[in-house]
Structure formats: structure tokens, C-alpha cells
Amino acid sequence: MKLVVQVKLLPTPVQAAALEATLHACNQAATWVSEVAFERQEFKNFPLRSRVYGEVKSRWGLGAQAAQHVIKKTCDAYTTLRANLKAGNLGRPGSKRYRRATEKPIAFRPQGAQPYDDRMLSWQIPERTVSIWTVSGRIKDVAFTASPEHLATLTLYRKGESDLVCRDGLWFLSATCEVPEAEPNTEPMDFLGIDLGIVNIATTSDGEIMAGRELNRVRARERGLRTKLQKKNTPSAKRRLKKRRRKEARRAKDINHKIAKHVVAEAERTGRGIALEDLTGIRERVRLQKPQRAALHSWGFPQLGQFIAYKARKTGVPVVHVDPAYTSRTCAECGHIDKANRVSQARFACRNCGFVDHADRNSSRNIRARAWELWRRGAQSTAPAPPRTPRGGAGRKRSITPSDARCASPAL
Template sequence: MKLVVQAKLLPTPEQAEALESTLHQLNQAANQVSRLAFHTKTFQVFALRRRVYGELKAAGLGAQQAQHVIKKVVDAYTTLRGLIRNGRLTGKRQRQAESKPITFHAEAAHPFDDRCLSWLHDARTVSIWTVHGRIKDIAFTGSPDQLKTLAAYRQGESDLLLRDGTWYLVATCEIPEAPLKADPDGWIGVDRGIINLATTSDGINYSGQKLTHYRRKMARVRTELQARGTKSARRKLKRRAKRERRFAAETNHVIANEIVADAQRTGRGIAVEELAGIRDRVRLWPSQRATLSSWPFHQLGAFLAYKARRAGVAFVQVDPAYTSQRCPNPWCGHTGRGNRPSRDTFRCGSCGFAGPADHIAALNVARRASAVWAFVNMPNEPAVERGLSAPRAGQPDRTARRKPRASNLGR
């Protein structure tokens, strides 16, 4: 599986100046190619290469960097068409995007392949092509795990990136996956939320209080900067938005690492609720919309999925309907809104079983995981061989997997 590793560069002032000049010139060239591609409607690599390759070489770019500039522009327009085709870019934003060429910021990231960039892991330095010639002995650093992964599994291109005055190289690593434990010894159900970012069926809560407090603080600062309306304020808004996203991602990484490590140690699988489309299904007060829109539940699920895959831990998503309203007792199973006297508590109106609502939801998620995993891993046999009657002509196959029903999570 592919993972991205980020190494921090420690250049001298002279090296940093050369890197900055290189990045500016490469992005300036990309803007020129983008304008030509837009006006001539040339969005294929080979056709665009015939038009601009000679000019890029004459401007002082190396052969490899000229190729990367062309491919960078083509990939940008391909991404734009994909966003429009998938409905991610509509209305006024779509018209604006289609009315002008794509532009690249002067400090936008740029790819370097092994011909333009050499890693010396023993000396912990890199050698990189610049517009002022090749520069050697640029020191880099990172966490021990990242450096080990980088040395063992790095493949392909690496992106040179300048962020908040700090230089980074972002490398792609092809990491082998651990053998999947196809018969888990039970499941860890994970219920995701806002008050508690994650609650497991073992009763472990990962509180979102710290993240919520941080976001409220950033919201107050954002309101003040938006009121100013200056260019400096807008630049600060962008930097703070990126900082907030990094803070949320770090929080989710810590949670996912702990849950996956627990599952790997105990031989269990991980089950989460399928929350795709929750923003369209849940009715909210206007004051709640911003909170839900910035809620990083999808990111946490994605982190759990790829970390579980890397560790060989089974991972499955289950139907979220009524997980917080259903009694987890196998002999009861009573479901109703009355089982939730408050947001934080659960009390079964039939058998009296009680507990924290998030823990109850996680228990129900874990119970559903066994059935879903068995269904997903069911051999692909004809219905008659499984003891089921085959559908008649013109009738739907009742053995086919049903679409998960929409739900407002019952909360």
C-alpha cells in the first residue's frame, strides 16, 4: 500500500534561496503552459509537449523538469474535469473555474524524480537540481519511524514544498501489507461523535473536548480577521485554516493508532458505522451546521481503514441505523426513542439495561460486524447451492446485497 512520508529540510540561507528561486521559476513556467493549454484547448501530455517543450528548455529548465511542468499542468486540468464530472464543483464556482486558466502559486509544490533528486540516508542529506545548478548536502530530518520507512520503502517522485517558511520533501512509499487475519477473535466497535470523537465497545472514550476548545478559539480569531477584510487578514485566515486541519488530523492519527494497536494485540477486527451522506440525512439547527461540517468523522474512518489494512486487521463498516436506540442484550433487542432519555444516557424500556449512549452504540456496531463480515466473505456460489431458491425470470434476486438504508443515526 502507498503511504506519504514528509521529511523536513534544513537548508542553509544560500541553499534556501536557491530552492525558492527554483520553485518560483518552475511555477511561473507552469502558469505559462497552463495559459497556452487553456487558450488552445490542449490538455493531452504529448500534444502539449510538442508545443512547449522547446520553449521550456530554452528558458533554462532541464529535460526532466520540463516534462514535470507539462505533466503538472495536464494533471491539474484532469483533476478539474473530474471535480466537475463528479458534481464536486457546480454553479458559480464551476463557471469561474472554466472561464480562466488554472494558476499555480509561486510556492506551490513541485515533483522531483530520482534524476533530479538523490537521497543519502546514511548522511541524512539530499542532492537536488535547481536553476542555479545542482545543490548537495541539504540536511533533512524527521521522526525515527518516518526516516526508517523512507529509507526502506521510498519509490517514485518526491514533492518539494514550502509551507510557512519551512521546506519539506513529501515522498511516496510502497509499504507491504501484513497478512490479513480473516477470522477475527471478535470485534472492536467504534462509535464516532462530536462530544466523544470515538468510543469503543471496550468502553474507552476519546474525548473531543480539546479539539472543540481549539476550534472555538480559532473561530473567534477567524471572525476578527474576516471583519478586517484586508489582504493580510486573508493570508492569515488561510494559514490558520491549514493549522486547524493539521491539528484535527494529528488528533485522529493518535486515536486511530491506539485502536488499531489494541485490535492487533487482541486479534480482533475493527467495525465502524457507515456514515456516508450523513450531512444530507441529518436535520440540524443553523448553529449546529458549522460544527457538523467541520467534524472530521470521515478522516478518522479513513485513518482506521488504512492503518488496519497495514497491520493485517479486519475492517468493516456496518449500517448505522438505530445503533444508539437498540438494546445490546441478545435476548432483548428492544429499539425505540424512549431508550434515550438524554443525549448521554441509554436505558432500555423493556429490560432496564442502562449505560452511556456512545458505549451502547459501539456495542451494537461490534455485534453487527460479525454478520456483515460473514456476508462479505461469503463464497460466490449460486443461490441454489446455498439452499436458496434462484429468482424467477423477471424477478429481483433477493440474495443480492441490499443498499444500506438512510438513517439520521437516531440521535
């Protein structure tokens, strides 16, 4: 199972300047390679390499390995583009967004990530330093910092390439690790149903409610602040916007990691599987008024589902996705389905048997029952492998983030 451990580099000013020059050179070369590939409509690695390899090395002063990675990165970016076009992620053929993506070559940001293999990067984990190739020559003793858990994972399981990343003036290395999976549990005792929501991020069939009211209040406050700063449109307002642009996403990701770790740890401890709703395409299916759209589209339920899935694979916990239809209207006691059963967002009262419960807890019990029924019919775990996007797309592999190491209760 491939995971990515991210460590923070602590370069000196001279080392940081060399790293920045390296990223700029590699991405300028990748943009030029992209233009040649687009002009000749040649997007395969080996045929394209025969045309551009020599000039990439001589024109930008790149080494042999760096030049090959630049060419491969360009080809992977076009592979990602074709996949997005085929999936309809860039609109219909002929639409403005579709044309904008297909009528000109891909351009790479000056500080876009650059892959490194073991010939270009060596790790000295006990000393917490790396030796890394740059356009100014090889730089040794570049310090890095990481949690003890990350260092242990790097020591035991690091395998393959690492990516050099510059984000908001900070330097990171994302190292690929091949982590072994636990033996899957093929005979779970039961299932732990999880109802995902906006007000309550996750509610379990055990009755545990992981409320998201605090997160929603923070999101509303951040949204209001962004609106004010955008209206001001002054240099200082722009600086504040740039500084805060990823803050909300980091907070939401941290909370999702903690919830996922807690859910998987509880299921593993009790010998149960995990039951989730299949919410694919919910944004297209649901019609909301304008004030509700921001809340829906900032809801990170796909991310939470992915975190639960990959952590479950790591521990051998089976995961089953069920049809979410009518889970919030069905009585968990008698099975009666009625829209009127859902009295309010938080209250469920069955019109048939009089059963009263928290609405999300009732839904999670229905999800658990459906998963158990599917499993008894022979369903298999639907926890997928961590998604891999070819280079050129964001989020290439599942990452281990600092929240995994910080959180006290749930574990990876």
C-alpha cells in the same frame, strides 16, 4: 502500499533562495502550459508535450526532467478538475462555481509543490542531506531532519518521486515509500465496534471513550479568535490570522492519528477486526440549526476513518463498514428500537428491557454486532487502499506525519 514520509529541509539562505526561484519558475511554466492546453483543449501528456516542451525549457531555463514534470503536473491538474466536475464537487453544470472552474485555465500558485524524480534528487540518508536540482544548478548537501522511524522507512522503502513543498516559509520533501502490507487476518476472533461522534470522537465496544470535549473547546476558542481578528481587519490582525490558519487542522489531525493508532493496535493485539459506520454523505443528510453547523463541518470523521483504514491495511486488520441507521436508538441487549431510548446525548435507557448504558457505548456494541453478522455472511474487508489524487489536487497519497512518531501508545 504507498505512503508518503515528509521530512523537513534545513537549507541555508542561499539554498532557500535557489529553491524558491525553482518553484516560481516551474509554476510560472505550468500556468503557461495550462493556458496553451486550455486554448487548444489538449489535456493529454504526450500530444501537449510536443507543443510546449521546447519553449518550457528555453523560456524558463528548466532542465529536461523538470520540463516533463511541469507538463505532466498540468495534465494531472485537469484530470483532477474533470473528476471533481463529474462527481459534482463543484456544483451543478451552469452554476456560478461550476462556470468559474471551467471558463478559464487553471493557474498554479507561485509556491505550489513540484515533483522530483531520482534524476533530479538524490538522498544521502546516513548523512541526512539531499542533492537537488534547481534553476541555479544542482545544490548539494542540503540538510534535512526527520524522526528515526521516518529515516528507517526512507532507507528501506523509498521508491518513486518526491515533492518539494514550501509551506509558511518552511521547506519540506514528501517522499513516496512502498511499504509492504501484513498478511490480512481472514479469521478475526470478533470485531471492535467504533462509534464516531462530535462530543466523543470515538467510543469502542470495549467501553473506552475517547472524548473530544477538549478539542471542541479549542475549536470554539479558535473560532471566536478568528471572528475577532477578522472584524479588526488590521495588518497585525491579518498577520496573526495567517500564522494561526493551520493550527486547528494540525491539532485535529494529530488527535485523529493517535486515536487511529490506538484502535488499530488494540484490534491487532486481540485478533479482532474493526467495525465502523458508513457515514458517507452525512453532511447532506443531516439538517441542523445554524449554531450547530460549524461543529458538524469542522468534525474530522472522514479523516479519522481514512487513518484507521490505512493503518489497518498495514497491519492486516480487517475493517467492515456497516449501515449506521438506528444504531443510537437500538438496544444492544434486546434489540428494541425506539427514539425515546436515547434519553440524552450521553444516556441510553431501553424502554423495553430497562437496560441502561452510555449512549455511544451502546451504539458501538450495535456496530460490532452488525459487522460480525456481515462477516459471517461472507463480507470482505472494506479498508480501501490509501486514496491517490492526481497531481494538482491536495493530499495525493496517505502521509506519515510527525504525530505518528511522537505518540507513545498507538503505533502505525
